[in-house]
Amino acid sequence: MKVAVVGANGQIGKHLIDLLHDSKDFTPRAIVRNEEQLRSFQNEGIQSSLVDLEGTVEEIANGLDGTDAVVFTAGSGGHTGSDKTLLVDLDGAVKTMEAAKQAGIDRFIMVSALQAHNRENWNLSLKPYYAAKHFADKELERSGLNYTIIRPGGLLNETGTGKVFAAENLSRGSIPREDVAKAIYSSLTEEHTVNRGFDLISGNDPIEEAIKRI
Known part of the structure; x- marks a missing residue:
């Protein structure tokens, strides 16, 4: 399976690219936003595409073309304003869904945020981010794509433990990006x-068991 990782240069994206690259079952394609990132992945022997999520649906579709699945783990980052959150985490995500359909890709995994589907449980200090995630997830549910929405808790840079809780509704918690x-x-x-x-x-x-029991 050829998997396009949108936001491949992010911390979750890098971990995922490594897993896919080391696997016999997957071929990753790193979807990145600048030439330096593109060259870095290409130097590692990883297929890469240069894509601007603020560009057109057609441009995004060209970057995804030839893959079988899309993982959206891109984000505007904590140091940008609400305008970038709107343009990347919401509109960029929705355009990527449209681009996937245009490219004939039907498998789409979204990295969202813990309890993004329940407004009453949003982190109020990150309200614009949660709103973007909430409505991007809603659009994915309506898209007709074969979707999975993963809503991780607070993201940590610690080494993964390989063990998780996964359920439709969980209380507050955190998780290493590697996991x-x-x-x-x-x-x-x-x-x-x-x-x-x-x-x-x-x-x-264990992660594989937790996913099997969802």
């Missing part, structure tokens, strides 16, 4: 995760 990448990897071929969304935090269940 989020492993959960995405496990979800790619688990058919029962299709057209499902779930929260994900650190826990006691």
Whole structure:
């Protein structure tokens, strides 16, 4: 399976690219936003495409063309304003869905945020981000794509434990980015995760088992 990772230069994206690149079952394509990132992945022997999420749907579709699945893990970042959150985390995500359909790709995994589907549980200090995630997820549910929405808790740079809790609704918690990448990897071929969304935090269940029980 050829998997396009949108936001491949981000921390979750890099972990996921490594997992896919080391696998015999997957071929990753790094979707990145600048030439330096493109060259870095190409020097590692990883297929790459230069894509601006603020560009057109057609331009994004060209970058995805020839792949079988899309993982959207891009974000505007914590140091940008609400305008970039709107343009990347919401509109960029929706344009990527439209681009996937245009490119004939039907598998789409979205990295969202814990409890983004429940407004009453949003992190109020990140309200614009949560609003963007909420409505991007809603659009994905309506898109007709074979989607999975993964809603991780607070993201940590610690080494992954390989153990999580995964369920449709979980209370507050955190999780290493490495474990989020492993959960995405496990979800790619688990058919029962299709057209499902779930929260994900650190826990006691091995990742593959937790994903199988969603």
